[in-house]
Amino acid sequence: MPESKLTRSVRLTKMQDFIRLKTPGGGATLQEIAQECGVTPRQVFRDLMTLERELGVRLTRPGRGNKETGRYKIEDMFGLKIDSETAAVMFLSILRQKGSPLAIKINQIKDILIAALFKNRYAGQLEGIKKLQNRVHIVEEQLLDIKKAGEVLTRLLNALAENNVVSIRYFTPTKGAWSTRDVEPYGLCSKHNVWYLIGYCRKNRDTRTFRIDLIDYVFVRTEKFRFPEDFCLDSYFGESWGVYASDEAQDVLIKVSSEIAYRFRLLAYHPSQQIVKELEDGSIIVSYRTSGIYEFTGWLLQWAEFVEVLEPAELRRQMREKLEKMVERYV
Numbered sequence: 001m002p003e004s005k006l007t008r009s010v011r012l013t014k015m016q017d018f019i020r021l022k023t024p025g026g027g028a029t030l031q032e033i034a035q036e037c038g039v040t041p042r043q044v045f046r047d048l049m050t051l052e053r054e055l056g057v058r059l060t061r062p063g064r065g066n067k068e069t070g071r072y073k074i075e076d077m078f079g080l081k082i083d084s085e086t087a088a089v090m091f092l093s094i095l096r097q098k099g100s101p102l103a104i105k106i107n108q109i110k111d112i113l114i115a116a117l118f119k120n121r122y123a124g125q126l127e128g129i130k131k132l133q134n135r136v137h138i139v140e141e142q143l144l145d146i147k148k149a150g151e152v153l154t155r156l157l158n159a160l161a162e163n164n165v166v167s168i169r170y171f172t173p174t175k176g177a178w179s180t181r182d183v184e185p186y187g188l189c190s191k192h193n194v195w196y197l198i199g200y201c202r203k204n205r206d207t208r209t210f211r212i213d214l215i216d217y218v219f220v221r222t223e224k225f226r227f228p229e230d231f232c233l234d235s236y237f238g239e240s241w242g243v244y245a246s247d248e249a250q251d252v253l254i255k256v257s258s259e260i261a262y263r264f265r266l267l268a269y270h271p272s273q274q275i276v277k278e279l280e281d282g283s284i285i286v287s288y289r290t291s292g293i294y295e296f297t298g299w300l301l302q303w304a305e306f307v308e309v310l311e312p313a314e315l316r317r318q319m320r321e322k323l324e325k326m327v328e329r330y331v
Contacts, residue, residue: 027071099142101149258282
């Protein structure tokens with residue numbers, strides 16, 4: 001639903017974006033703009049004047065006598081020049097987000113991309129790019145409720161931009177319970193198309209990581225917070241294996257069998273990964289320095305019998321216990 005009360009700057013941005021989105025299809029009517037921005041048609045007239053005179057937006061207006069029913073468009077929308085190969089790469093990047101919280105905006109982005117190609121005279125190759133999505137298969141986990149996750153992500157982005165405190169209702173898997181808490185949002189993180197909020201949780205009095213698809217709702221409060229000058233996402237995650245970094249980093253050695261050693265020669269699964277020894281049977285010894293051991297052990301389990309933890313002894317014990325519990329389920 002359109003927001004009923006928007007600040008002037010937010011409303012003007014929203015109006016400009018809406019008309020830009022509608023321009024490839026012929027533009028937006030006065031009533032469509034008014035409904036989208038939650039204002040009267042008279043206010044739309046005033047805002048359109050502001051866009052032209054103060055912000056330099058070039059509008060194409062309907063002819064005389066058609067102001068109520070005609071369509072408004074933005075001229076020369078796409079100053080960015082892209083060739084067809086670049087467009088194809090962008091298109092593939094967009095397709096990868098189909099199952100993520102960003103999916104709610106995917107169709108709009110595709111429309112804008114296609115309009116840009118028309119503007120840049122690549123219309124003859126549009127059909128090929130459109131057909132590309134039928135020749136590409138994306139394997140990713142997909143959210144069951146993309147719309148809600150998209151709305152949560154959008155509200156968090158707005159709160160991040162303005163340093164607003166948010167109230168969230170969050171499900172904690174380890175406790176199997178919902179809780180409501182106030183959070184000062186510091187940033188966002190994405191891993192395998194899963195998005196996370198990093199922020200100071202006033203309930204726990206600590207910086208925490210919240211998985212966005214486990215947030216039931218977000219209420220953006222008017223209260224502001226001061227973003228800590230010494231906070232940096234890169235430093236926060238540090239040597240973490242994934243998105244959780246509550247434990248100390250430690251040195252790890254694993255032995256990788258010859259069957260999958262080639263993967264570790266081709267891919268770095270962590271910035272600290274090093275092959276420290278090549279064995280005669282084709283297996284390799286690989287070292288890491290990482291925190292977030294819970295995520296690390298989960299990653300190790302996917303390799304099953306092809307990987308062995310050598311050091312530290314405590315991690316080796318943890319892996320043995322996990323494997324024993326798995327065996328018990330199948331006995």
